[in-house]
Amino acid sequence: MLKNTLFLIALTAAAQEIHPDRRVTFSLEAPQAKEVSFFGDWMKAGAKEPMTKDAKGVWRVTVGPLEPNIYIYSFTVDGVTIADPVNPRMKLRARTSASLVEVPADTELPWQARDVPHGxxxxxxxxxxxxxxxxxxxxxxxxxxxxxxxxxxxxxxxxxxxxxxxxxxxxxxxxxxxxxxxxxxxxxxxxxxxxxxxxxxxxxxxxxxxxxxxxxxxxxxxxxxxxxxxxxxxxxxxxxxxxxxxxxxxxxxxxxxxxxxxxxxxxxxxxxxxxxxxxxxxxxxxxxxxxxxxxxxxxxxxxxxxxxxxxxxxxxxxxxxxxxxxxxxxxxxxxxxxxxxxx
Amino acid sequence: MLKNTLFLIALTAAAQEIHPDRRVTFSLEAPQAKEVSFFGDWMKAGAKEPMTKDAKGVWRVTVGPLEPNIYIYSFTVDGVTIADPVNPRMKLRARTSASLVEVPADTELPWQARDVPHGxxxxxxxxxxxxxxxxxxxxxxxxxxxxxxxxxxxxxxxxxxxxxxxxxxxxxxxxxxxxxxxxxxxxxxxxxxxxxxxxxxxxxxxxxxxxxxxxxxxxxxxxxxxxxxxxxxxxxxxxxxxxxxxxxxxxxxxxxxxxxxxxxxxxxxxxxxxxxxxxxxxxxxxxxxxxxxxxxxxxxxxxxxxxxxxxxxxxxxxxxxxxxxxxxxxxxxxxxxxxxxxx
The missing domain is CATH 3.40.50.1820 (Alpha/Beta hydrolase fold, catalytic domain)
Structure with missing residues (x-):
């Protein structure tokens, strides 16, 4: 199994940190924002997870553990819902484009890019x-x-x-x-x-x-x-x-x-x-x-x-x-x- | 020549309004934001065009006239630079994904999707x-x-x-x-x-x-x-x-x-x-x-x-x-x- 599907670009500026227990930490740099929240598509529609600001103005939230899968998430910054600005893996939509996070599994899952012949x-x-x-x-x-x-x-x-x-x-x-x-x-x-x-x-x-x-x-x-x-x-x-x-x-x-x-x-x-x-x-x-x-x-x-x-x-x-x-x-x-x- | 290249999706929720004189109005709904600015890739690196909020909390800026072409733009909302949330045409990048706007021409330009056989x-x-x-x-x-x-x-x-x-x-x-x-x-x-x-x-x-x-x-x-x-x-x-x-x-x-x-x-x-x-x-x-x-x-x-x-x-x-x-x-x-x- 592969570490990285590299759909479009190699990610180093880690937008997400995936912990060994499958909890995931998301972060957003927004020093001037007053309120930042997080939404992931495993949550109830309209639900929000509050994020916390550190001394450098970076907001963070840790969620999960999540079942291995690929999820869609977004941030809401003082009322504006946005994709993760530093993550190029996105779901492009008319309203509203959002970002993707892949939680890997120890076992092989049907949607992972494995080392098999590719179409x-x-x-x-x-x-x-x-x-x-x-x-x-x-x-x-x-x-x-x-x-x-x-x-x-x-x-x-x-x-x-x-x-x-x-x-x-x-x-x-x-x-x-x-x-x-x-x-x-x-x-x-x-x-x-x-x-x-x-x-x-x-x-x-x-x-x-x-x-x-x-x-x-x-x-x-x-x-x-x-x-x-x-x-x-x-x-x-x-x-x-x-x-x-x-x-x-x-x-x-x-x-x-x-x-x-x-x-x-x-x-x-x-x-x-x-x-x-x-x-x-x-x-x-x-x-x-x-x-x-x-x-x-x-x-x-x-x-x-x-x-x-x-x-x-x-x-x-x-x-x-x-x-x-x-x-x-x-x-x-x-x-x-x-x-x-x-x- | 075509009205719409429809790369990925038909746009109706017009993120941009292109005027007949090739000036373009961009808008972003952000009622709680204190300061919103605009950057287009025809501007000097680091330059910002301030946007103005109306009574409904929608920020707008009108720029141009622009030469017919395809441009990359972004908003900066209280210090956070983001793509246009309601525009699915994007340049995906590691830092920072941004949005595309196409200013059409009366004449045929080399990069337009014309009614010719397509590869x-x-x-x-x-x-x-x-x-x-x-x-x-x-x-x-x-x-x-x-x-x-x-x-x-x-x-x-x-x-x-x-x-x-x-x-x-x-x-x-x-x-x-x-x-x-x-x-x-x-x-x-x-x-x-x-x-x-x-x-x-x-x-x-x-x-x-x-x-x-x-x-x-x-x-x-x-x-x-x-x-x-x-x-x-x-x-x-x-x-x-x-x-x-x-x-x-x-x-x-x-x-x-x-x-x-x-x-x-x-x-x-x-x-x-x-x-x-x-x-x-x-x-x-x-x-x-x-x-x-x-x-x-x-x-x-x-x-x-x-x-x-x-x-x-x-x-x-x-x-x-x-x-x-x-x-x-x-x-x-x-x-x-x-x-x-x-x-």
Whole structure:
């Protein structure tokens, strides 16, 4: 196992100090600030941990012990919530970008960059016909050996959540390392993973515009992304579709409306569409797998969906786990879902 | 020309308001702050533009008019320098991450995402033998049509500066769009561009460790990156090497020590190595092109290098332009340098 995944840059100006017992000390230099607090995404939404100032004007807080995982955190300095200024590992968002901390484990975890063959992740730009010709990027994972092989691979379309970007599943979710590890262990079929940008109408639009996002996004996937992927990459016609939160809603919407196109449908802590019942007229994809954390604000919606599917006798798997609405849960779900695909 | 490059996310929560006369208003919500100032990378290092608070606690400043370009900016809130919390377009750095603003032009600029065929950018991970097996990423631009063709392409190795990451030339420099535009206009040979991470010893190491960076980096390029590139991508043996600032120093070091490997050497606002004179024993690459801005703190070092090369009768091109030590200058240099390659 590696000490450092070095996603973007080597960290020496340690923004975080991780203690042997997995408690973590965070610090921020802000001599003039009156009140600084800390938030980590394992905490309840809106909770704050006060930080304490030393004689040099550095504020500190020690939290944990934390389970080994990758967490998102931010500081609030006199009312302004900010990312950690000296940590280049970030979740980039519209509101509000935040920082990442990785608590390592003694055992191997699914999302760690281990010393196994690595796939690559390619950023592709295209002018989306479904979105007025706008230039937008989709990210594509290709498995180890793709460039040297002539094989065709099945494709998983994987969608992010509302306050995220096309890069989120890689930069925060470590989807590429999860796939690398599963493939190396013989637990997953080598596959291509396509990660588009989920906001087909601008993020933060008025409610009536925002409501159109899922149908414009569906159009964008079918008319722009899928033809581009199938024109460029060596792919079979075996496809799966999955997403988290908003992206889980999108995967349910598109997967149920086009079951002939997808052999598997996954939804992680999904914003289940309000019209999901109506979509059930069609036969669902062969594998229909969804999951939610018991501390997630979308738990009731997912339980209701499970109940509806059971009543309608639609074959599905519903998993409940401990955990809130965070990537800590979604990495685990991806690691459980991917081995079920393309078998 | 496009309204929006949509690198990562659509911006609606406008962090910046760009006026028709190319003045720009920046804002930050910070009701409790006592003093907020603004810095943009067209300003003198250390300069600050005060911001003014309105009745709702939003601080604003209007700057410019600015020449059309992409600029880096930050806020300083009661002594803490931060990126714009609601702008996901960032330059990620060790100290201190900052935000990007793009001032559009009526005419077409080299770094804009135009409606031309786009290349792709692939992130590759490998365990670097030269760096103790650490997992690190290098980014690779492939030109439009690469995946569908069987051709081999020449390779430009392109290095970033000290406070930057492997993604900097793409995310901030728009190197991919610069190449797309030049290739579409028939002004550049289609080529592959390899962008490794430039810190082979940890950034911020003690001076005596930091001094070894260039030789460890050279080893990393020759033993890890070049074999990986030549094993994976369809490449010819025609190579060029270039970089900005620290990366310019690295390109001079490696290019002069291995002139048989590179047909061209470029250095943009380079941290010219102190031992550059000694490296000149070898015959330099065929094309030796370097440039510096007249407002750059490295101007004297570059002028001195030009003088040395002239005295030693080493064939080279030295360009001086207006501008400081920023990507505004480096985008332009890349757009001038690339058309000279592989002819």
């Amino acid at each position: 690559a992740v390619e950023i592709n730009w295209q002018h989306a016909k479904a979105i007025g010709g706008e230039a937008r990027a989709f990210w594509v994972y290709t498995p180890p050996g793709y460039a040297q092989s002539k094989k065709k691979y099945p494709v998983l379309y994987l969608f992010h959540g509302s306050n995220d970007t096309a890069g989120g599943w890689v930069l925060v979710g470590h989807a590429n390392f999860i796939l690398d590890n599963l493939i190396a262990a013989g637990k997953a079929t080598p596959m291509i993973v396509v990660m588009p940008f989920g906001h087909a109408v601008p993020f933060g639009s008025p409610r009536e515009v925002q409501a159109k996002n899922v149908t414009v996004f569906e159009d964008y996937i079918l008319r722009d992304v899928m033809p581009a992927v199938e024109g460029k990459y060596r792919v079979t016609k075996d496809r799966a579709i999955a997403g988290l939160s908003m992206g889980g809603g999108q995967s349910i919407h598109i997967g149920l409306r086009h079951p002939e196109m997808f052999s598997a449908l996954g939804a992680f802590s999904a914003a289940v569409p309000e019209n999901a019942g109506a979509l059930l007229n069609a036969a669902p994809p062969k594998l229909f797998w969804f999951a939610c954390g018991r501390q997630d604000f979308l738990l009731d919606r997912n339980r209701g969906f499970d109940k509806l599917l059971t009543e309608r006798k639609v074959k599905h798997v519903y998993r409940e786990t401990e955990g809130p609405h965070t990537y800590s849960v979604w990495r685990q779900y991806l690691a459980e879902f991917v081995p079920l695909l393309f078998r | 792709a950018v692939e992130i590759n991970w490998q365990h670097a033998k030269a760096i103790g097996g650490e997992a690190r990423a290098f980014w690779v631009y492939t030109p439009p049509g690469y995946a569908q063709s069987k051709k081999k392409y020449p390779v430009l190795y392109l290095f970033h500066g000290s406070n930057d990451t492997a993604g900097g030339w793409v995310l901030v420099g728009h190197a991919n769009f610069i190449l797309d535009n030049l290739i579409a206009a028939g002004k550049a040979t289609p080529m592959i561009v390899v962008m490794p991470f430039g810190h082979a010893v940890p950034f911020g190491s003690p001076r005596e460790v930091q001094a070894k960076n260039v030789t460890v980096f050279e080893d990393y390029i020759l033993r890890d990156v070049m074999p990986a590139v030549e094993g994976k991508y369809r490449v010819t043996k025609d190579r060029a090497i270039a970089g900005l600032s620290m990366g310019g120093g690295q390109s001079i070091h490696i290019g002069l020590r291995h002139p048989e490997m590179f047909s061209a050497l470029g250095a943009f606002s380079a941290a010219v190595p102190e031992n550059a004179g000694a490296l000149l024993n070898a015959a330099p690459p065929k094309l030796f092109w370097f440039a510096c801005g007249r407002q750059d703190f490295l101007l004297d070092r570059n002028r001195g290098f030009d003088k040395l090369l002239t005295e030693r009768k080493v064939k080279h091109v030295y360009r001086e332009t207006e501008g400081p030590h920023t990507y505004s200058v480096w985008r332009q240099y890349l757009a001038e340098f690339v058309p000279l390659l592989f002819r």
